[in-house]
Amino acid sequence: xxxxxxxxxxxxxxxxxxxxxxxxxxxxxxxxxxxxxxxxxxxxxxxxxxxxxxxxxxxxxxxxxxxxxxxxxxxxxxxxxxxxxxxxxxxxxxxxxxxxxxxxxxxxxxxxxxxxxxxxxxxxxxxxxxxxxxxxxxxxxxxxxxxxxxxxxxxxxxxxxxxxxxxxxxxxxxxxxxxxxxxxxxxxxxxxxxxxxxxxxxxxxxxxxxxxxxxxxxxxxxxxxxxxx
Amino acid sequence: xxxxxxxxxxxxxxxxxxxxxxxxxxxxxxxxxxxxxxxxxxxxxxxxxxxxxxxxxxxxxxxxxxxxxxxxxxxxxxxxxxxxxxxxxxxxxxxxxxxxxxxxxxxxxxxxxxxxxxxxxxxxxxxxxxxxxxxxxxxxxxxxxxxxxxxxxxxxxxxxxxxxxxxxxxxxxxxxxxxxxxxxxxxxxxxxxxxxxxxxxxxxxxxxxxxxxxxxxxxxxxxxxxxxxxxxxxxxxxxxxxxxxxxxxxxxxxxxxxxxxxxxxxxxxxxxxxxxxxxxxxxxxxxxxxxxxxxxxxxxxxxxxxxxxxxxxxxxxxxxxxxxxxxxxxxxxxxxxxxxxxxxxxxxxxxxxxxxxxxxxxxxxxxxxxxxxxxxxxxxxxxxxxxxxxxxxxxxxxxxxxxxxxxxxxxxxxxxxxxxxxxxxxxxxxxxxxxxxxxxxxxxxxxxxxxxxxxxxxxxxxxxxxxxxxxxxxxxxxxxxxxxxxxxxxxxxxxxxxxxxxxxxxxxxxxxxxxxxxxxxxxxxxxxxxxxxxxxxxxxxxxxxxxxxxxxxxxxxxxxxxxxxxxxxxxxxxxxxxxxxxxxxxxxxxxxxxxxxxxxxxxxxxxxxx
Numbered sequence: 001x002x003x004x005x006x007x008x009x010x011x012x013x014x015x016x017x018x019x020x021x022x023x024x025x026x027x028x029x030x031x032x033x034x035x036x037x038x039x040x041x042x043x044x045x046x047x048x049x050x051x052x053x054x055x056x057x058x059x060x061x062x063x064x065x066x067x068x069x070x071x072x073x074x075x076x077x078x079x080x081x082x083x084x085x086x087x088x089x090x091x092x093x094x095x096x097x098x099x100x101x102x103x104x105x106x107x108x109x110x111x112x113x114x115x116x117x118x119x120x121x122x123x124x125x126x127x128x129x130x131x132x133x134x135x136x137x138x139x140x141x142x143x144x145x146x147x148x149x150x151x152x153x154x155x156x157x158x159x160x161x162x163x164x165x166x167x168x169x170x171x172x173x174x175x176x177x178x179x180x181x182x183x184x185x186x187x188x189x190x191x192x193x194x195x196x197x198x199x200x201x202x203x204x205x206x207x208x209x210x211x212x213x214x215x216x217x218x219x220x221x222x223x224x225x226x227x228x229x
Numbered sequence: 230x231x232x233x234x235x236x237x238x239x240x241x242x243x244x245x246x247x248x249x250x251x252x253x254x255x256x257x258x259x260x261x262x263x264x265x266x267x268x269x270x271x272x273x274x275x276x277x278x279x280x281x282x283x284x285x286x287x288x289x290x291x292x293x294x295x296x297x298x299x300x301x302x303x304x305x306x307x308x309x310x311x312x313x314x315x316x317x318x319x320x321x322x323x324x325x326x327x328x329x330x331x332x333x334x335x336x337x338x339x340x341x342x343x344x345x346x347x348x349x350x351x352x353x354x355x356x357x358x359x360x361x362x363x364x365x366x367x368x369x370x371x372x373x374x375x376x377x378x379x380x381x382x383x384x385x386x387x388x389x390x391x392x393x394x395x396x397x398x399x400x401x402x403x404x405x406x407x408x409x410x411x412x413x414x415x416x417x418x419x420x421x422x423x424x425x426x427x428x429x430x431x432x433x434x435x436x437x438x439x440x441x442x443x444x445x446x447x448x449x450x451x452x453x454x455x456x457x458x459x460x461x462x463x464x465x466x467x468x469x470x471x472x473x474x475x476x477x478x479x480x481x482x483x484x485x486x487x488x489x490x491x492x493x494x495x496x497x498x499x500x501x502x503x504x505x506x507x508x509x510x511x512x513x514x515x516x517x518x519x520x521x522x523x524x525x526x527x528x529x530x531x532x533x534x535x536x537x538x539x540x541x542x543x544x545x546x547x548x549x550x551x552x553x554x555x556x557x558x559x560x561x562x563x564x565x566x567x568x569x570x571x572x573x574x575x576x577x578x579x580x581x582x583x584x585x586x587x588x589x590x591x592x593x594x595x596x597x598x599x600x601x602x603x604x605x606x607x608x609x610x611x612x613x614x615x616x617x618x619x620x621x622x623x624x625x626x627x628x629x630x631x632x633x634x635x636x637x638x639x640x641x642x643x644x645x646x647x648x649x650x651x652x653x654x655x656x657x658x659x660x661x662x663x664x665x666x667x668x669x670x671x672x673x674x675x676x677x678x679x680x681x682x683x684x685x686x687x688x689x690x691x692x693x694x695x696x697x698x699x700x701x702x703x704x705x706x707x708x709x710x711x712x713x714x715x716x717x718x719x720x721x722x723x724x725x726x727x728x729x730x731x732x733x734x735x736x737x738x739x740x741x742x743x744x745x746x747x748x749x750x751x752x753x754x755x756x757x758x759x760x761x762x763x764x765x766x767x768x769x770x771x772x773x774x775x776x777x778x779x780x781x782x783x784x785x786x787x788x789x790x791x792x793x794x795x796x797x798x799x800x801x802x803x804x805x806x807x808x809x810x811x812x813x814x815x816x817x818x819x820x821x822x823x824x825x826x827x828x829x830x831x832x833x834x835x836x837x838x839x
Binding site for chain 1: 231232235236239240242243730732733734735736737738739740743831835836
């Protein structure tokens with residue numbers, strides 16, 4: 001089953017009166033449980049593509065299906081619900097909430113929706129994720145008390161906490177040392193295998209490129225290879 | 230919801246500059262509102278206590294008039310006016326006495342007097358308050374509210390004046406006249422009827438204990454005196470003796486002649502026979518004669534001052550509001566005697582005022598002229614015809630029948646009719662005739678009163694306090710607007726700074742409602758913390774100052790508005806309420822635009838590099 005399906009998707013940005021096309025007719029499918037990387041030089045449209053798949057931006061033209069649902073007719077509220085239910089995000093700039101500590105940051109997405117498990121189970125799950133990313137002894141720290149690598153590990157834990165079907169990661173290991181990177185990727189790969197979670201990266205990290213199921217290569221808003229898994 | 234509150238609280242602590250600006254302004258606003266309004270409502274309360282105890286009582290009842298009035302003089306753009314005498318004194322008094330809220334009632338009249346200090350000297354004005362010593366003593370606790378420096382208070386049925394200490398000192402210091410109880414003072418009165426001079430014995434020299442205020446000249450110049458002298462001096466319907474009344478009235482009623490209408494009628498008991506005294510009071514005398522037929526002596530007062538039994542301010546207000554309705558109901562079936570007598574007096578008017586009629590005629594149609602002739606020749610009933618005709622003239626003058634006669638400027642109308650040739654006295658007489666004789670239908674409704682609370686009687690002083698309050702509230706309104714703008718601006722900057730954070734929350738599945746609640750909670754938390762602090766700080770300050778009291782120096786503004794020598798500010802519930810309202814309104818109004826801005830932030834903002 002395809003969790004992501006794009007048909008002739010275009011995305012233009014307007015810079016004043018000039019329309020700048022970022023994606024020029026992208027068609028691709030990503031299946032459930034895939035471990036995919038989007039690669040390409042800067043300006044090729046990697047982030048734009050991730051934004052569209054992540055339902056935080058809308059295409060100018062074309063069809064976009066996430067877990068079989070056509071996004072075109074969805075209102076903001078429904079789209080937000082879809083993101084909460086289905087997607088996890090790992091940002092290049094970490095984007096942690098500065099006033100919350102590590103535990104609270106990881107917990108945050110769970111507070112945005114209805115509780116699906118008991119408080120105790122929820123706490124155990126959060127603790128488990130935080131231990132998995134190697135921050136078991138940093139739970140009470142605020143983001144500004146952490147290194148860049150530690151912050152990204154919090155972000156990864158936060159993206160995984162809702163057990164999303166799809167995790168979108170923008171350069172997730174760019175700020176991690178290679179040992180941690182490996183642990184993180186192994187963790188994600190483990191979750192990918194256990195939970196059938198689909199992972200979509202944009203990355204230059206050769207370690208990720210080596211470990212992914214396939215690579216979608218973009219150039220100037222066009223896919224040059226890897227449009228289907 | 231917990232998470233919203235948690236994040237809000239953390240942000241309050243994290244964004245210290247924003248919290249400082251927003252919180253500081255709200256603290257300042259609430260503090261100023263609580264302190265300022267408490268202070269001013271304390272002055273109003275203090276003023277109220279002082280005046281109701283000493284000068285005005287709680288409720289004043291006067292004849293319905295359309296100009297500003299107070300116990301310190303009554304003015305309009307034309308100059309000094311007198312409050313008209315109370316209509317139907319006896320029944321009104323009886324009615325007021327029957328009200329269960331009423332404790333005591335007294336009557337006063339007011340008029341300005343000049344102390345005669347020699348021909349070449351400048352005037353020294355006094356505000357003469359005629360009192361009825363018996364009931365005055367029952368309404369105002371004289372021993373408590375007045376300081377008698379010399380002599381004693383006026384006794385019932387005694388003529389004389391109790392001078393204010395200020396007046397006595399002034400006369401000594403600036404006019405070289407030293408006065409003591411037992412001396413007589415030569416007083417001038419001026420009214421539409423001309424000048425009068427009388428010699429009035431001084432009984433005492435007094436000062437109000439609580440009511441102060443040298444800044445407004447009429448208060449320290451207020452003197453208490455007997456009714457007869459004030460009425461004679463100021464031409465306020467002088468009271469007459471019963472025997473004289475009957476005799477004169479009979480003459481007037483049944484054998485009217487020019488001489489009786491204009492002839493000299495002396496009511497003065499020989500106190501003064503100064504040549505300056507004019508006989509114009511007789512023109513008014515003829516009116517009061519008639520009234521006195523059915524009314525007791527000395528009923529020609531301007532004011533009823535009513536003190537109420539212990540009760541809250543709300544019940545005073547309710548009593549005042551209901552009193553006019555009560556009056557209307559109580560007097561519904563009542564027709565005053567002078568209305569019944571109207572036809573006869575209308576005939577007299579027609580018989581004796583050929584000249585005026587000639588002026589009126591210039592406004593009339595042919596038909597009306599012939600009707601008027603019929604009236605004059607006795608072929609038709611006078612009052613009805615003449616009232617209709619005068620009514621026609623009123624319509625010509627763009628008047629509407631049924632509008633309150635008292636509110637109509639009869640002076641100017643009569644002057645128009647008289648082609649500006651009428652002297653003051655004739656004008657006044659015509660006015661009275663028109664109102665009382667020619668328009669009985671408006672009088673049939675019963676007496677028409679203006680019922681007011683203490684502050685109206687004490688107008689110049691209470692108005693000053695209320696004016697200050699209004700100015701302060703305007704200043705607070707400006708502060709409020711400025712505060713909202715500054716807070717709004719600060720919050721906008723805060724929202725812009727947190728664009729990435731909001732975008733991230735939205736990307737992770739936070740609905741717009743969450744963002745809205747987060748900012749609302751944040752601002753409300755700041756408002757509550759700082760607003761309540763301001764409220765507590767303001768309350769503490771007011772309580773501290775209130776227990777110590779603010780001394781008011783002699784002759785200062787504070788003394789005037791404090792109604793005494795010390796002001797004890799007390800926390801006002803209204804001030805606290807206004808502070809609370811300020812706090813909530815500021816928070817809500819200043820958050821609207823920034824939150825609207827925050828709600829426009831798209832989740833894709835999360836991906837922008839900071």
